[in-house]
Amino acid sequence: MTHASSETRSSDDSWLDEIVSCLADGKSIRRDLPGGGRLHIDRPLPFLCVHIAADGAEPAARDIAQANASYLIAPHAASAIMVIEAIEAPLRKQFGAFILFDIGELKQDRFLTDDAPFLPPFEIAIWASADMAEAAEIFSAAISDSEARFRTPRVERAEAPPAREDKALGRDIGCSTLAVRFAPVYRQPGSDQIYPELHDQLVSVLFDAGLRAIARFVEAGKILQPKTHRALGRRAFVDAVSRVDRSIDEVASTFDFLLAVTPINAESAFEAFKQEGHQPVFLYRPLALQVEAAKRKLFSISFDHLEDPVLHQLYREKQQELDLQLSLLSSRQKPQFVEFGRALYGPVEPLLLREAQIILSQLTNTEPSGDDDGGAQDRMADCFQVERRARTMISAYHRRLKEFDVSVELRDDLPSGLIVSGHRLLIARSTVMDLARVEPLLSHEIGVHLLTYFNGSAQGLRLFRSGLAGYEGMQEGLAVFAEYLSGGMTPARLRLIAGRVVGCASMLDGATFSETYSLLVEKHNFTPPAAFNLVLRLYRGGGLAKDAIYLRGLLALLDHLRTGGALEPFWMGKIAASHFGVMQELAERGLLRLPAVRPLFLETEDGRTRLARARDGMRPLDMIQRQET
Numbered sequence: 197m198t199h200a201s202s203e204t205r206s207s208d209d210s211w212l213d214e215i216v217s218c219l220a221d222g223k224s225i226r227r228d229l230p231g232g233g234r235l236h237i238d239r240p241l242p243f244l245c246v247h248i249a250a251d252g253a254e255p256a257a258r259d260i261a262q263a264n265a266s267y268l269i270a271p272h273a274a275s276a277i278m279v280i281e282a283i284e285a286p287l288r289k290q291f292g293a294f295i296l297f298d299i300g301e302l303k304q305d306r307f308l309t310d311d312a313p314f315l316p317p318f319e320i321a322i323w324a325s326a327d328m329a330e331a332a333e334i335f336s337a338a339i340s341d342s343e344a345r346f347r348t349p350r351v352e353r354a355e356a357p358p359a360r361e362d363k364a365l366g367r368d369i370g371c372s373t374l375a376v377r378f379a380p381v382y383r384q385p386g387s388d389q390i391y392p393e394l395h396d397q398l399v400s401v402l403f404d405a406g407l408r409a410i411a412r413f414v415e416a417g418k419i420l421q422p423k424t425h426r427a428l429g430r431r432a433f434v435d436a437v438s439r440v441d442r443s444i445d446e447v448a449s450t451f452d453f454l455l456a457v458t459p460i461n462a463e464s465a466f467e468a469f470k471q472e473g474h475q476p477v478f479l480y481r482p483l484a485l486q487v488e489a490a491k492r493k494l495f496s497i498s499f500d501h502l503e504d505p506v507l508h509q510l511y512r513e514k515q516q517e518l519d520l521q522l523s524l525l526s527s528r529q530k531p532q533f534v535e536f537g538r539a540l541y542g543p544v545e546p547l548l549l550r551e552a553q554i555i556l557s558q559l560t561n562t563e564p565s566g567d568d569d570g571g572a573q574d575r576m577a578d579c580f581q582v583e584r585r586a587r588t589m590i591s592a593y594h595r596r597l598k599e600f601d602v603s604v605e606l607r608d609d610l611p612s613g614l615i616v617s618g619h620r621l622l623i624a625r626s627t628v629m630d631l632a633r634v635e636p637l638l639s640h641e642i643g644v645h646l647l648t649y650f651n652g653s654a655q656g657l658r659l660f661r662s663g664l665a666g667y668e669g670m671q672e673g674l675a676v677f678a679e680y681l682s683g684g685m686t687p688a689r690l691r692l693i694a695g696r697v698v699g700c701a702s703m704l705d706g707a708t709f710s711e712t713y714s715l716l717v718e719k720h721n722f723t724p725p726a727a728f729n730l731v732l733r734l735y736r737g738g739g740l741a742k743d744a745i746y747l748r749g750l751l752a753l754l755d756h757l758r759t760g761g762a763l764e765p766f767w768m769g770k771i772a773a774s775h776f777g778v779m780q781e782l783a784e785r786g787l788l789r790l791p792a793v794r795p796l797f798l799e800t801e802d803g804r805t806r807l808a809r810a811r812d813g814m815r816p817l818d819m820i821q822r823q824e825t
Contacts, residue, residue, distance in 0.1 A: 233270040238432040242291035254301040260501040298375035305379040317350035318381040331409040338405035363374040436501035445658035457737035462611035475709035487526040513665035533738030541741040544701040552697035597793040616645040636684025644675040652769030655794040660769030667770040685819040696743035700714020767791035
């Protein structure tokens, strides 16, 4: 091994000694370096990602480096070599190997010309030391297999290691090295401006390919045996993540979306509808925020220093979802409200509508009960009985997790039923339901919505308690499934969930309130009170497409279980089905904890038996047909 940088050390190199000491003690390192640059090692690892360039000269390569759990950013090769030499020895001693992943950009995008009739491939040049040959092949394969939405990468092997200032890291230091240079395709031709989407895609693909290559090397050499290549990623949140998390949560906490679009005059509106027969006038709570100010605050949040591409994507998605919710609030009771709702919750897909129609046709003669506002009076529960049972269940969860602190409120300004708002359980005073439905419905609200709120709070980021973007579909599907696991999926309840889908499709197709009401009463045999409450939910605010997500989420969950999917990640916080892989990755990286508390309904033998049946394959109707007698 050579020591080309030894003459560059100053007489005061105590900061290098501090770095070596931290590594020897297994501590994390995050410090700005004398002369510029930064070293970040969130835990000792057998590799270091290095990027050498003047500050801001190669932003995509810098972001790829910073995405790693162990990276060095340096303005000059000499200063980089000095740091690398200092940390190599303790890491090599611990792991028996030391790997450099050297990332940088080519000077120009030489394949792109002004008169090109199409977007040509872009160049990626790689060089690897002899022992990294297989890792280089893995890197090349990962790049070639990646989805290219704009330009296709062309990977070429370089004959010599790339050099800066006549220094090549792999050659001068003599360690295992994978060096990558890519064309700056994210820059607009003839300009310093960038294509943000292309930049983000490039960072994501190259970062992932680098981790795959390193993982193969450490596995083959029996240095480490990570569960997946992503397990080599970050295990600590930088301060910038906490700042963004707080800022996003502050915006999300300024409004309660469902309360803001829920009418406060449901009972009087129903009486007026029975007498007059046309769409009732709904009254709403005044908004407690100025939407324009909230949006300014939302989009003033900078994601520039998050460094972790996965978290960057999660917060960007949440920002976009909050923007849509705020747009919905600003258009409440206006024609465009329904279209913002369609954008947020999606349309009613043909297969979803067909499933709902099958359920309604199979259960068409079922007598309404429970949620449908019927049933024998001697087995009905009022709001006070629901409240007592809710407090008992909350106490049971509180004994398992002292932070499970729920406020239970009886309210006069809600339609019949229950709503969870943050850490609060709101019960309408007009609530009357079948006594047998109380336990399943509380399992829905407390055992899923509140449980995932408090489990999400325990993850260290507020995002997991307020919910990742698009979480509501899977959350409601999970909550409906909890009713089944609790032994309470009645024909009437399943009819109600299917009726919401059929009614939502009618609303989105342009039907009036009265037309959708008549469809449910005359064609699908809903009682007038049940049909009114259902249609009220659909037409609140001006037409809210949310209620189709219950059946959609349930179908997605049943498919997930049938194919061997686990439930555990869904208890960690409020997540969407599309985030299942992300949650697994973050858990494997040590960024997420196991659920702080688990659902009570899965502690029973009946609950576990029902879950096993669902894993064998089940459709919504089977939840009734296979229910124990």
